[in-house]
Amino acid sequence: xxLPNILLGMLxxxxxxxxxxxxxxxxxxxxxxxNLAQIYPTLKRMENDGxxxxxxxxxxxxxxRKVYRRTRAGIDALTQWLQRGPEVHSDRLSWLAQVGYLAxxxxxxxxxFMVKLHDEFVRHRRELEGLEAHWAAHDPRxxxxxxxxxxxxxxxxxxxxxxxxxxxxxxEECLERLDRxxxxxxxxx
Amino acid sequence: xxLPNILLGMLxxxxxxxxxxxxxxxxxxxxxxxNLAQIYPTLKRMENDGxxxxxxxxxxxxxxRKVYRRTRAGIDALTQWLQRGPEVHSDRLSWLAQVGYLAxxxxxxxxxFMVKLHDEFVRHRRELEGLEAHWAAHDPRxxxxxxxxxxxxxxxxxxxxxxxxxxxxxxEECLERLDRxxxxxxxxx
DNA sequence: CTGAACATGTAATCCGTTACATGATTGG
DNA sequence: CCAATCATGTAACGGATTACATGTTCAG
Numbered sequence: 001x002x003l004p005n006i007l008l009g010m011l012x013x014x015x016x017x018x019x020x021x022x023x024x025x026x027x028x029x030x031x032x033x034x035n036l037a038q039i040y041p042t043l044k045r046m047e048n049d050g051x052x053x054x055x056x057x058x059x060x061x062x063x064x065r066k067v068y069r070r071t072r073a074g075i076d077a078l079t080q081w082l083q084r085g086p087e088v089h090s091d092r093l094s095w096l097a098q099v100g101y102l103a104x105x106x107x108x109x110x111x112x113f114m115v116k117l118h119d120e121f122v123r124h125r126r127e128l129e130g131l132e133a134h135w136a137a138h139d140p141r142x143x144x145x146x147x148x149x150x151x152x153x154x155x156x157x158x159x160x161x162x163x164x165x166x167x168x169x170x171x172e173e174c175l176e177r178l179d180r181x182x183x184x185x186x187x188x189x
Numbered sequence: 190x191x192l193p194n195i196l197l198g199m200l201x202x203x204x205x206x207x208x209x210x211x212x213x214x215x216x217x218x219x220x221x222x223x224n225l226a227q228i229y230p231t232l233k234r235m236e237n238d239g240x241x242x243x244x245x246x247x248x249x250x251x252x253x254r255k256v257y258r259r260t261r262a263g264i265d266a267l268t269q270w271l272q273r274g275p276e277v278h279s280d281r282l283s284w285l286a287q288v289g290y291l292a293x294x295x296x297x298x299x300x301x302f303m304v305k306l307h308d309e310f311v312r313h314r315r316e317l318e319g320l321e322a323h324w325a326a327h328d329p330r331x332x333x334x335x336x337x338x339x340x341x342x343x344x345x346x347x348x349x350x351x352x353x354x355x356x357x358x359x360x361e362e363c364l365e366r367l368d369r370x371x372x373x374x375x376x377x378x
Numbered sequence: 379c380t381g382a383a384c385a386t387g388t389a390a391t392c393c394g395t396t397a398c399a400t401g402a403t404t405g406g
Numbered sequence: 407c408c409a410a411t412c413a414t415g416t417a418a419c420g421g422a423t424t425a426c427a428t429g430t431t432c433a434g
Contacts, residue, residue: 003421005286006283009289009290016386017385017386017387018386028289029279030280031285031286032280032281032283033279035422036385037387037388037389037422037425038421038423040386040387041388059384061383061431061432062383062385062429063385063429063430064386065385066386075293078290079293079294081287082287082290082293082294082298082302085302086305086309088309089281090218090221091219091221091280092191092221092278093221094195094221094276094278095275096345096348097191097195097198097217098194098275099341099348100198100342101338102341103338104198104264104267104271105268109271113271113275116274117275120277144369149292151292151366151370152288152289152290152292153289155288155359155363155366156285156288156289158362158363159288159359163355163356166351166352167348167352170347170348170351173347174344177344180333190392192393205413206414206415207414223394224394224395224396225413226396226397226417227395229414230415233415248402248412249412250404250412251403251411251412251414252400252402252412252414253414254414255413255414
């Protein structure tokens with residue numbers, strides 16, 4: 001039941017399904033994703049439920065855009081979602097499950113796996129660093145004078161950055177431990 | 190497609206569906222979860238596919254246990270999963286999406302929300318700290334002389350611990366920023 | 379003229395949760 | 407005797423992914 005609420009949150013300014021998809025791929029990518037085949041029917045259902053209203057707008061390029069806006073009922077539903085308190089579900093980190101079973105691979109492939117992970121998360125971290133740098137350069141209120149909605153958007157960005165930094169450091173520690181182990185086994189074997 | 194592979198990884202020693210569920214609720218809880226209604230049919234299907242074989246064993250209590258063991262084909266499938274490289278999907282952190290929209294709540298409720306989050310993750314962190322302390326107390330090889338499979342299990346535990354620690358610290362920073370904001374607005378308003 | 383980006387949708391399938399269904403054993 | 411724990415399953419539903427389907431505009 002999260003996607004409809006997240007869409008309500010994102011619709012602070014009116015937007016089309018296509019716009020929302022773009023935002024999932026940029027700003028919100030580190031904590032949620034959704035594809036168009038899920039977004040379009042969800043928006044339609046929310047309109048039927050009275051949470052949104054839409055109007056068609058001509059597009060410069062391609063077919064007309066269907067632009068959605070929150071209704072009063074939509075804003076109320078969003079507020080109630082927040083008032084119910086934090087929704088913490090168990091994470092599904094299949095890459096971490098994989099790390100737990102790396103003993104099934106030879107030492108070289110174990111190392112390769114951890115290096116790939118490391119590089120992948122460095123890439124993710126860099127993307128968010130780029131977002132933050134851009135924000136810092138273009139908004140004189142950044143970071144201590146940000147008004148309410150942007151303050152919270154910055155909170156989520158900070159979590160993304162520290163999360164990726166933590167994972168990258170952890171990968172480096174794991175690689176060091178693997179190297180120590182292999183140095184030891186080479187000496188004794 | 191992750192659950193079958195994770196079950197293969199967990200079945201280093203033979204176990205029943207019920208046993209595996211227990212393990213999801215203890216050791217593996219910080220990176221995966223599955224309930225019995227998903228585990229039982231998955232194990233059955235994997236047996237049909239030749240990845241597992243089972244035998245019935247009498248139980249002290251309740252109906253007979255169906256104990257599964259990996260076949261050679263199962264171990265091969267697990268190895269291939271690992272050789273395909275890390276499976277990194279986008280996280281689904283609905284609590285973080287909620288934080289992004291907290292501007293819809295009054296200041297007091299914003300703070301309450303962050304305090305609840307903080308306390309929740311402190312609890313998660315403490316559970317993993319308990320696991321690690323127990324391990325350290327009962328295994329003389331901990332942490333530098335752990336042999337291969339346990340070494341990687343420790344890697345996953347370390348990630349869980351630093352992940353929760355990072356989130357807790359982030360909650361505290363957010364609370365400080367909220368308090369500074371409210372001190373400022375009280376002075377000017 | 380071809381491919382990328384714009385723009386919307388449906389259908390089939392798969393994964394995960396909740397609810398339902400059954401029954402034995404042990405501790406309080 | 408009752409609740410908790412042990413133990414296995416099916417059915418219905420909802421959420422998410424992949425594949426299919428259509429059509430425009432602009433840059434190279």
